Amino acid sequence: MLLSLEPRGQxxxxxxxxxPLLAALLTLACGSLLFIALGHKPLPTLHTLLxxxxxxxxxxxxxxxxxxxxxxxxxxxxxxxQARIWNIGAEGQLLIGxxxxxxxxxxxxxMDSRWALVMVLVAGTLAGAAWxxxxxxxxxxxxxxxxxxxxxxxxxxxxxxxxxVHGPLRDPAGFNFPQSAMFGDASRLPLVFEGGRLHAGLxxxxxxxVAVWVLLQKSFVGFQIKVLGLDQRAAGFVGFREKRxxxxxxxxxxxxxxxAGVCEVTGPIGQLVPQVxxxxxxxxxxxxxxxxxxxxxxxxxxxxMALLYLGGENAQMAMNLPQAITQLFQGxxxxxxxxxxxxxxxxxxxxxxxxxxxxxxxxxxxx
Amino acid sequence: xxxxxxxPRLQLRGITKRYPGCLANDQVDxxxxxxxxxxxxxxxxxxxxxxxxxxxxVTQADSGSVLWQGQPVHLRNPGQARQLGIGMVFQHFSxxxxxxxxxxxxxxxxxxxxxxxxxxxxxxxxxxxGMPLEPDRLVHSLSIGERQRVEIVRCLMQDIRLLIxxxxxxxxxxxxxxxxxxxxRRLASEGCSIxxxxxxxxxxxxxxxxxxxxxxxxxSGHCVPADCTDLELARLxxxxxxGLVAHYPxxxxxxxxxxxxxxxxxxxxxxxxxxxxxxxxxNSGEIVGIAGxxxxxxxELLALLSGEQRAPAPASIRFxxxxxxxxxxxxxxxxxxxxxxxxxxxxxAVPEMSLADNALLTAFQQGLVAKGMVRTRKVLALAxxxxxxxxxxxxxxxxxxxxxxxxxLQKFILGREILxxxxxxxxxxxxxxxxxGAAATIHRALIALRDAGAAILVIxxxxxxLFQISDRLGALSGGRLSPLxxxxxxxxxxxxxxxxxxxxxxxxxTPALAG
Numbered sequence: 001m002l003l004s005l006e007p008r009g010q011x012x013x014x015x016x017x018x019x020p021l022l023a024a025l026l027t028l029a030c031g032s033l034l035f036i037a038l039g040h041k042p043l044p045t046l047h048t049l050l051x052x053x054x055x056x057x058x059x060x061x062x063x064x065x066x067x068x069x070x071x072x073x074x075x076x077x078x079x080x081x082q083a084r085i086w087n088i089g090a091e092g093q094l095l096i097g098x099x100x101x102x103x104x105x106x107x108x109x110x111m112d113s114r115w116a117l118v119m120v121l122v123a124g125t126l127a128g129a130a131w132x133x134x135x136x137x138x139x140x141x142x143x144x145x146x147x148x149x150x151x152x153x154x155x156x157x158x159x160x161x162x163x164x165v166h167g168p169l170r171d172p173a174g175f176n177f178p179q180s181a182m183f184g185d186a187s188r189l190p191l192v193f194e195g196g197r198l199h200a201g202l203x204x205x206x207x208x209x210v211a212v213w214v215l216l217q218k219s220f221v222g223f224q225i226k227v228l229g230l231d232q233r234a235a236g237f238v239g240f241r242e243k244r245x246x247x248x249x250x251x252x253x254x255x256x257x258x259x260a261g262v263c264e265v266t267g268p269i270g271q272l273v274p275q276v277x278x279x280x281x282x283x284x285x286x287x288x289x290x291x292x293x294x295x296x297x298x299x300x301x302x303x304x305m306a307l308l309y310l311g312g313e314n315a316q317m318a319m320n321l322p323q324a325i326t327q328l329f330q331g332x333x334x335x336x337x338x339x340x341x342x343x344x345x346x347x348x349x350x351x352x353x354x355x356x357x358x359x360x361x362x363x364x365x366x367x
Numbered sequence: 368x369x370x371x372x373x374x375p376r377l378q379l380r381g382i383t384k385r386y387p388g389c390l391a392n393d394q395v396d397x398x399x400x401x402x403x404x405x406x407x408x409x410x411x412x413x414x415x416x417x418x419x420x421x422x423x424x425v426t427q428a429d430s431g432s433v434l435w436q437g438q439p440v441h442l443r444n445p446g447q448a449r450q451l452g453i454g455m456v457f458q459h460f461s462x463x464x465x466x467x468x469x470x471x472x473x474x475x476x477x478x479x480x481x482x483x484x485x486x487x488x489x490x491x492x493x494x495x496x497g498m499p500l501e502p503d504r505l506v507h508s509l510s511i512g513e514r515q516r517v518e519i520v521r522c523l524m525q526d527i528r529l530l531i532x533x534x535x536x537x538x539x540x541x542x543x544x545x546x547x548x549x550x551x552r553r554l555a556s557e558g559c560s561i562x563x564x565x566x567x568x569x570x571x572x573x574x575x576x577x578x579x580x581x582x583x584x585x586x587s588g589h590c591v592p593a594d595c596t597d598l599e600l601a602r603l604x605x606x607x608x609x610g611l612v613a614h615y616p617x618x619x620x621x622x623x624x625x626x627x628x629x630x631x632x633x634x635x636x637x638x639x640x641x642x643x644x645x646x647x648x649x650n651s652g653e654i655v656g657i658a659g660x661x662x663x664x665x666x667e668l669l670a671l672l673s674g675e676q677r678a679p680a681p682a683s684i685r686f687x688x689x690x691x692x693x694x695x696x697x698x699x700x701x702x703x704x705x706x707x708x709x710x711x712x713x714x715x716a717v718p719e720m721s722l723a724d725n726a727l728l729t730a731f732q733q734g735l736v737a738k739g740m741v742r743t744r745k746v747l748a749l750a751x752x753x754x755x756x757x758x759x760x761x762x763x764x765x766x767x768x769x770x771x772x773x774x775x776l777q778k779f780i781l782g783r784e785i786l787x788x789x790x791x792x793x794x795x796x797x798x799x800x801x802x803x804g805a806a807a808t809i810h811r812a813l814i815a816l817r818d819a820g821a822a823i824l825v826i827x828x829x830x831x832x833l834f835q836i837s838d839r840l841g842a843l844s845g846g847r848l849s850p851l852x853x854x855x856x857x858x859x860x861x862x863x864x865x866x867x868x869x870x871x872x873x874x875x876x877t878p879a880l881a882g
Contacts, residue, residue, distance in 0.1 A: 006444070218743075220736040223727060231717040236675050237708060238729050239697030 005346035015344045020290050020301070023336035030332055040319060048318050049311035049325070059310070061196035065268055067306035068205045069094065069260035069277065073284035074302055075212045076256030078293040080249045082216060084229040087250060089135055089150030090257040091281025092157030093128040097258025098265045099161050099169075100127025102180055102272035105265070106169055109184040116186040121204075121262055128258015129251045131157060136250040140243040146250070154281070165274050180272035189267040201263035208256055213295040215252075225249055257281060278309065279327075286334045305330065374437045376401045376560045377422065377529055382431035384417050391417035392428070393584040399529070404551065404561040406571040406592060408604050409581035410802040415564050416772065418581070419531050422562070423455045424448040449475075454522030455531040460514050464507035468500055472521045485524070493520050496550040508636050510662035519547075523554075530554065531562045534800050536570055548574050566802050568597045569831070580604055601803050615814050617838050617854060620653030624703075624822035625791050626685040630678065632671060640664040642671070642846045647824075649791065654813065654823040655851060656837030658830060659866055664846040665795065665826050666709070672793050672824070673706045674699045686791060701732055703790030707781055707797060711773065715780045718769035722761060725768050726750040726783050733787055749786065757782035757808060774801035778808065785812050791822045798832060810836050830859055844868035 031049075032042035053059050073090040080087040101124030108116050134153060138144040162178075171181040189199040216222040228235045228245050235242060260280065265272055287305050291297030312326030379397040383390075391414045399405055409415050420426045422433065424442030432439055435451055442448050445455070462471050469482035469489055476485065486502040493500040498516040506514060515535065522530055530551075536544040551561055551574065565571055571578060572592040580588045580603040588603045630645040642664050649655045659665055670676035671684065671692075678684050678692030685691060686702045696706070706729075708714045716725045727735055727746045735745050750764035757778040761771055768776060781797060797813065798806040813836055817823055826843075827833050833840060834854060841851040842865035849865035864870070 214740075218740050220731060220739055220741050223724070223731075223741055227717055227720070227728065230719050231713055233714045234717045234728065237673065237696060237706075237714055238731075239674060239695040239700070241695070 004349050005342065006349055008345060008347050016341070017292075019340040019344055020292070020297070020337060022340050023290070023333055024304070026336040026340075027329060027332045030336075031329060034328070038321070040321070045315065045319060045321075049315050050307060052318075053307065053310040053314045058196055061193075061198040063303065063306050063310055064202060065197050065199070066309050067302045068201045069264055069280040070284050070287055070305050071205050071299065071302040072201075072208055072260035072263070073257045073281050074287040074291065074298045075208050075295060076253035077284055077288040078291070078295065078298060079212060079215065079225065080253040081288055081293050082222075082229050083225040083245060083249045085139075085246055085249050085253075086147045087132065087135065087150050087253050088147055088285065089132065089153050089157075089281070090253065090284050091277060091279065092150070092154035093131045093254040093257035094261035094264075094277055094281045095154075095157040095161045096131040097124040097128035097261030098272060098276045099157075099164055099261075100124050100258065101262030102169060102183075102265050103164070105183040105187045106180050106272070108187060109181060111184060112186050114186065116184065117189065117266065120183075120187045120266055121259065124262020124265075125255050125259045128261060129255035131258070132250045132254020133247070135254075136247045139250075140246055161272075161276070162274055165272055169272055171271075178274055182271045183266060187266060188270060189263060197268045199263070199267035201260075201267050204259060204263060208259070209295055209299065212252075212256075216295065221245075221248065257284075283309075283330060286330055290333065290337055304333075308333075375399055375434070376403075376436060378434035378437075379418075379422070380432045380434070382418065382421060382428045382433075384414075384421060384426065384428050386417075390584050392421070395431070395581070395584075395586055397579060397586070399560050399562065401528075401558050401560055402555050403577065404555050404563060404575045406575035406578035407562055407564045407581065408566075408571065408578055408600065409587075410604055410774075410804055413581040413604070413802075414584040415581055416533065419455065419533060419562065419564065422448070422529075423453060423531060449525065452526055452528030453531070454525065454527045454529070455533070456515065456518040456522060456535055457533055460518055462506045462514055462517060465505065467503050467505055468509075468517050469502035471506055471517060472502075472524060475521050476524060488524065489520060492523050496520070496523060496546070498547075508639060510666055513662050523550075527554070527559055529560045529562065531564075533564045534566065535563075536565060536567060544570065566800070566806065567829075567831075568592075568600050568803070571600070604803065615810070615836060618653050618817060620650030620822075620838060621820070622651055622687075623648050624651045624687055625649040625672075625824065626688075627672075628683060628685075630671065630683045632667060632676070632679060634667060640667055640846045642667055645848050647841075647848060647851070649822040649824050651790070651822045652817060652820050653838040654817050654825060654836055656833035656840045656854075657824065657826045657843055657848070658828065658833055658840065658862055659826070659843035661828060663843045663866075665843055667846070668843065669706075669708065669793065669795050669826060673704070673708070697732065700729070700787075705729070705784035705787050705789030705792045707784055707792070707794040709795040709799075711776045711780055712769065716768040716776060719767055721750075721765045721767055722754070722759075722771075722779060723747050723750040723764040725779070726753060726764075729783060730787055749783075753779055753782035753786060756786070757812070758805075773799075774805045777801050778805050781809055781812065785816055788819075789816075789821055791824070792816060793824045793826075795826045796829075797825060797827065798829065799827075806832075830862060833862075834859065842866045842870075844870075 028046065032046065035042045035045040054063050073094060077087060077090055101120045104123040105120045131153060135146050135150045138149045139146045165178045165180065169180045171179060174181065189201055192198045192200060192202055224235070224240045225245055228240060228242060232242070261276060264276055269276065283305050287298060287301045290301035308326050308329045312323055315321040315325055316323050375398045377399040379395060382392050382395040384392040395418060407415050417426065421428050424445045424447050427443065433442060440451070467482065469486050472489060473480055473482040473485050489500060489502045493516065498520060500516055500520060506517065509517070519535065536547060555561055563571070563575055575592050578590050578592045579586060582604060590603065592600065625648065627645055627647040630642055632642040634641045640663060645668070671678050674694055674696035681690040681693040683692050686704065689702065691699050691702060712718045717728065723746050726749045727741060730749060735742055735749065747764055753759065754761060754764060759779045759782070760775050771779065777800070781794070784792060798809050801809065813823060825833065825837060837854050839851045840854050840857055840862060841849045842862055844866055845868055849870040
């Protein structure tokens with residue numbers, strides 16, 4: 001037996017837009033089956049997982065707290081992915097952003113000016129951008145594949161963070177716990193409203209949303225990025241500078257991830273800890289594709305992803321479900337999205353072994 | 368004879384195919400005898416390619432039936448068509464660029480035959496039909512003309528009963544085309560039926576026994592091409608044939624604009640063509656035509672002129688005296704260059720992007736960008752103007768470039784460059800695969816641009832076209848350029864000799880180049 005995919009003659013734009021919804025529905029259906037297999041009633045479990053966490057204002061605030069770093073990372077990734085630069089390193093860029101911001105913040109705990117916060121945020125953002133800059137440099141200078149370099153830099157970033165948390169940045173008065181001192185109030189992000197944890201990172205995320213939307217949809221640089229992604233020869237033919245665009249896309253990507261990281265440590269956490277990110281940078285990859293690399297789509301998909309994080313924690317507490325449920329749902333979501341896309345663009349065809357000859361010829365001829 | 372003489376090899380009955388927004392084929396009937404060479408004529412967008420794709424199983428008709436040797440068949444994919452003995456050479460090639468010639472051919476032959484086993488046969492077939500090919504060359508290093516040879520040879524490798532050729536001669540020299548015709552006639556005499564799409568009416572008349580003309584998706588007439596004049600054929604195709612066979616007065620040209628002096632460039636690709644001591648001057652207000660068989664340095668010269676490939680010495684290429692050899696494409700455009708590359712999709716236009724975005728692609732220095740932002744309204748206005756002025760057939764400017772037929776896209780790309788009012792236009796194969804009506808539009812536009820004072824360099828393999836529009840002519844052969852000669856003072860025979868490399872070496876640089 002041989003399964004082959006043939007391109008469909010007419011691609012349905014409507015179906016391509018519906019495919020994220022379809023993927024979400026399939027994820028729910030499969031999730032329900034999974035719960036049944038685990039001996040839980042599917043509907044109440046889904047309620048615990050997806051509705052209960054956001055049934056009050058506090059929950060909605062928590063949802064946004066989780067969504068913000070994912071949103072910022074995914075917006076940056078969308079810029080890179082539009083240029084077909086596969087930056088998988090948002091996680092590392094986020095961690096380095098958090099580390100860079102913290103390194104400054106613990107040294108100015110006593111500073112009482114609002115500039116402290118500005119400086120810390122800038123330091124984190126620049127650190128994230130610089131970390132992505134490494135990937136850009138390796139790609140433009142040595143033609144190194146950015147997928148590999150950015151993944152490997154994630155692990156370097158994580159170990160750097162662990163080293164600093166256990167070593168130079170450890171709180172001297174912290175009973176040897178691997179965490180930094182609490183930041184000074186002047187370098188903490190203010191809360192949006194009392195009684196929750198939602199912080200002023202919200203405004204940065206909204207700003208980033210508008211900026212990325214303008215960049216990708218309205219600006220000439222965004223146009224160049226898209227041309228580079230779609231057709232490298234055409235980009236060369238009109239003189240768009242590939243190296244500059246690669247640098248730009250990766251720096252934007254890294255800066256936003258760095259900002260996400262520094263907002264985490266100056267916002268809800270308040271100090272540098274080893275668990276700054278429960279994989280926000282990786283989740284952002286799924287989110288960026290789920291949102292079709294479109295800033296508006298990414299807003300919705302990052303909210304969905306945040307809900308899965310929140311619901312996973314809730315299900316763990318309320319129903320004793322393993323925490324892996326979050327990752328499972330993330331994985332299913334991405335899997336179903338990709339599967340839907342493939343089936344919308346291609347028609348699967350089963351062929352028996354004896355028909356292989358025809359298949360080979362057909363593939364060669366149809367291209 | 369395997370078939371009774373009265374059973375057609377192929378019969379189409381009432382074929383109808385509808386695409387969103389257009390009726391590509393409307394109740395088309397066609398019948399083809401064994402050994403018959405049939406021309407399929409029609410404007411771009413008349414539905415020829417769609418009909419061929421239905422016969423080859425690439426797409427399926429909405430209604431109507433296909434009869435193969437009298438038996439109804441339902442062709443679901445090209446594999447089936449190949450098994451029946453139908454071969455097709457596409458206008459857009461279907462080759463894997465990262466594989467060698469032999470590997471590409473082996474893929475089409477199916478399992479059981481390795482590329483190395485096929486090599487001797489490839490050499491034999493390609494030599495027999497006068498299409499020299501190196502089986503172990505990688506396809507990406509081949510020029511358009513050479514790639515087409517691979518396509519043709521690939522079809523000839525199998526037991527072929529119907530060969531469909533979509534503009535096969537557009538990249539061949541007259542001599543090569545004649546050789547191909549010998550091949551095709553031999554194939555036909557062996558009983559193979561041939562469907563031949565071409566816009567070159569002279570060829571159709573020389574080769575084809577009969578012709579079917581499509582207009583707007585319908586059969587608008589049948590004729591015996593040998594008995595018809597160009598004008599009669601053209602009238603069947605476009606309805607109104609005014610000004611199709613035009614003669615343009617030759618121009619003298621003014622001050623030199625493009626000066627290439629002693630341009631030497633060594634190709635890093637060992638199979639590619641290196642340029643040797645190129646000397647070329649194009650004056651404002653004249654059209655210089657450069658002929659040559661594909662793969663003789665055209666691609667390399669084009670890349671060096673456009674700036675995709677930087678010249679080794681800045682001063683070896685000058686615009687109005689200014690050295691530009693070191694400048695990027697956009698910087699050269701800022702100095703008045705416009706450029707039409709040989710490949711429309713993937714080079715001259717981004718297939719997935721809309722026509723409006725593709726207008727922006729090269730015209731971004733024409734006030735379409737303000738403070739880093741794209742002025743969408745102006746871009747749309749420009750795209751609409753190109754579509755209107757050059758009669759591009761498309762629903763609107765939002766249609767993706769990929770959805771246009773080859774000729775329509777060419778009109779759009781040429782229009783885009785011409786509307787930028789360049790001082791120098793470099794155009795590669797400006798009317799390749801374009802119907803007579805559109806070719807006349809493009810020629811008129813080029814002449815008008817010349818008369819407005821632009822310097823124009825046309826690189827083409829269509830000698831009739833070069834003689835029709837060029838004021839001076841030359842030929843590239845093996846990376847060397849023949850001396851340029853006023854069109855009136857040369858003949859097709861002499862130009863053919865230059866294409867074969869029979870000219871004196873002109874390595875002495877022109878003495879009076881203005882600095």
